[in-house]
Amino acid sequence: MFQIGGQRHAAQCDGWSRRDFLSVGALGSLTLPQLLAAEQASGLGGNHKAVIMIYMAGAPPHQDLIDLKPNAPKEYRGVLNPISTNVPGIQISELLPNMARIMDKWTGIRSIVGAPNGSHDSFMCYSGRKGSTFNTNGQAPGGWPSIGATISKLQGTAKAGIPPFIGLAPKAGHPPYGASGKPGFLGAGHGPFKPTHHSKDDLTLNDVSQNRFGTRRSLLAGFDQFRRDVDYSGQLAGMDAFTQQALGVLTSSKMANAMDLEKENPTVRERYGKGDSKNFGDGAPRNNTHFLLARRLVEAGARCVTLNFGRWDFHSKIYDEKSGVNGHAPIFDQGLSALIEDLHDRGLSDDVAVIAWGEFGRTPKINGNAGRDHWPNVSCAFMAGGRMNHGQMIGASDKHAAEPADRPVHMGEVHATLYQHMGLDPNTTTISDLTGRPQYLVDGWKPLPELI
Numbered sequence: 001m002f003q004i005g006g007q008r009h010a011a012q013c014d015g016w017s018r019r020d021f022l023s024v025g026a027l028g029s030l031t032l033p034q035l036l037a038a039e040q041a042s043g044l045g046g047n048h049k050a051v052i053m054i055y056m057a058g059a060p061p062h063q064d065l066i067d068l069k070p071n072a073p074k075e076y077r078g079v080l081n082p083i084s085t086n087v088p089g090i091q092i093s094e095l096l097p098n099m100a101r102i103m104d105k106w107t108g109i110r111s112i113v114g115a116p117n118g119s120h121d122s123f124m125c126y127s128g129r130k131g132s133t134f135n136t137n138g139q140a141p142g143g144w145p146s147i148g149a150t151i152s153k154l155q156g157t158a159k160a161g162i163p164p165f166i167g168l169a170p171k172a173g174h175p176p177y178g179a180s181g182k183p184g185f186l187g188a189g190h191g192p193f194k195p196t197h198h199s200k201d202d203l204t205l206n207d208v209s210q211n212r213f214g215t216r217r218s219l220l221a222g223f224d225q226f227r228r229d230v231d232y233s234g235q236l237a238g239m240d241a242f243t244q245q246a247l248g249v250l251t252s253s254k255m256a257n258a259m260d261l262e263k264e265n266p267t268v269r270e271r272y273g274k275g276d277s278k279n280f281g282d283g284a285p286r287n288n289t290h291f292l293l294a295r296r297l298v299e300a301g302a303r304c305v306t307l308n309f310g311r312w313d314f315h316s317k318i319y320d321e322k323s324g325v326n327g328h329a330p331i332f333d334q335g336l337s338a339l340i341e342d343l344h345d346r347g348l349s350d351d352v353a354v355i356a357w358g359e360f361g362r363t364p365k366i367n368g369n370a371g372r373d374h375w376p377n378v379s380c381a382f383m384a385g386g387r388m389n390h391g392q393m394i395g396a397s398d399k400h401a402a403e404p405a406d407r408p409v410h411m412g413e414v415h416a417t418l419y420q421h422m423g424l425d426p427n428t429t430t431i432s433d434l435t436g437r438p439q440y441l442v443d444g445w446k447p448l449p450e451l452i
Contacts, residue, residue: 047351048158049422050298051147053306054291054336054356054382055122055169057177057283058313061362061372062380063401064325066092066108066393075366076400079319087391095329098337099382104391105340105349106384107451111395111404114411115360118374120174120313124359126181126306128415128442133176142185142434147415148304149183150441151422152190153431159301161252166297167192168290169308173282180306185433192306193249195259258300261289268292272338275331283311286328288335295342298352303422309335312358316369332356340384353386353421355414364402378404381414386421388451412445420447 063069068082068091082091085103092100092108099106116130123133126146136143145153148165157164167180183191249255257263275288286309294305310328318324336356343349361379362372378397384390395407419426419441427446430438 048301048303050302050352051151051304051418051422052294052298052339052352052354053126053147053181053304054354055125055179055284055306055308056310056312056332056356056358057122057172057308058120058311059358059360059362059374059379060312060328061314061318061325062110062378062397063362063364063372064093064318065096065329066380066382067110067397067401068093069399069401072400076364078366080325090391090393093329095326096333098333102337102340105344106354106382107388107390107392107394109381109383109394109409109414110378110397111406111408112357112361112379112381112411112414113377113404113408115376115379118360118376120176120374121359122176122179122308123182124411125357126179127184128412128445133179133182136184140185140433140437140439142187143182145184145186145190145431146181146192146306147418148181148192148306149186149190150419150431151304151424153186154424154429155303155422157301158303159254161249161254162258162297162301163193163249163255164303165190165192166302166305167194167307168293168305169194169284170279172279172284172308177283177308177311180308181304186431195255254300258296259293261292261296264292264296268338268342271334271342273331273334275335280311280323283313284308286310286331288331288338291335291339292342295339295346295348295352299346299348309356314362314371315367315373316371318362318366318371336382343385349385350387351385353388353418354384355381355418356383357381357414361401364400375402377402378408381409383414383417383451386418386451388417388421390451392450394448394450409448410445412442413448416442416445417447417451420452 064078064080068080069077070082081094083094083097083100084091085100087103090103115124121133123131126148127144128147129144131139131144148167152164155164169178169180172178180192180194261269269292272292273288276286279285290307294307297305309332312325312328314324319326321327339354343352358379360374360376363375367373378401395409396405397403398405416426424441426441427444429441431441433439
């Protein structure tokens with residue numbers, strides 16, 4: 001059965017009945033090109049759901065961003081003051097004035113739990129599961145895939161020439177700080193496509209013609225086919241998928257165009273700002289152009305874009321104007337607020353969900369080096385877009401921002417919410433691991449009712 005104009009019709013074995021064709025043909029006597037043009041003009045068919053995930057590498061201090069405790073002793077509250085937002089009753093850090101101005105367009109979560117320990121690892125943020133970037137012990141055979149890899153596997157390419165899963169993280173001194181999300185048992189073909197400013201020129205064919213490139217492609221397929229035929233691990237099949245993805249990028253200008261910020265409106269570029277182009281210590285760069293690139297990539301057709309921002313591991317001098325939260329937060333504030341507003345301005349906010357968070361929180365009490373140490377008990381997150389109920393704070397921590405006091409939110413719940421936004425039921429949809437065993441997308445967690 002399918003539906004046209006509110007009426008349901010029985011279909012023939014090929015999926016269409018004679019009445020269906022007559023009904024379609026009678027739609028204003030439009031030709032097929034006219035129908036497609038009308039569809040494009042109305043926004044139907046061209047849109048796709050997407051996720052932008054921002055990993056705040058090193059773990060940001062929740063009590064200095066959106067969970068300030070002004071009534072706590074100074075050694076707990078620190079030196080920063082809360083400011084009012086455009087939503088009555090909600091206050092956040094003075095370091096986030098732009099986010100305060102658009103509080104109605106995003107949601108803060110002050111009670112994130114689920115970090116397995118206090119070790120730096122992006123794995124939990126990208127997968128929503130316990131595990132490690134370094135090894136797969138205790139995971140499903142082959143390792144748990146990240147949300148980007150899972151979306152790539154289940155939904156594939158939205159638009160030709162644009163990989164479904166793109167990671168903007170550069171190589172970092174501490175490997176998890178430079179991770180974009182692992183493909184796990186889904187194989188390399190569903191791992192992140194990683195364009196960088198170093199390889200932008202490699203996204204076009206230059207002087208190689210399409211016909212000549214096609215000949216080389218056929219030759220490669222002929223040489224490699226016998227290896228695919230005897231491979232039982234699935235890894236070569238995964239490489240085939242990645243090869244097809246790479247060839248699609250090379251034979252299309254869409255990826256190169258999306259990466260070319262010179263094509264962007266200068267006023268929009270100025271709104272995002274630049275930040276830092278180089279890695280911050282052994283972490284990620286504080287690069288605001290990556291926020292803009294993420295928007296351009298999802299608009300071009302990517303389903304999931306991940307980016308890593310800064311190095312929030314402030315064991316000392318947490319309020320330093322350059323290296324501490326006072327240096328990081330204002331750049332982050334400009335980039336994230338610009339992204340959220342830009343998505344709204346371009347009519348993409350319903351289709352694109354944004355999440356920004358780190359692997360854990362920071363210790364409630366400031367240490368002897370004027371810093372905060374690792375604290376897996378509670379942390380925070382920023383969520384926007386996805387046609388969700390925004391302009392709120394979910395959950396609360398206790399008076400010292402040490403433990404959840406109300407509505408603990410597990411990282412798996414956030415992932416369940418993102419999967420539901422993508423049109424995937426996290427508790428019924430499965431993907432098969434390397435043994436063929438079906439695995440659910442999350443460990444039984446449900447989407448956040450406060451947002452959906």
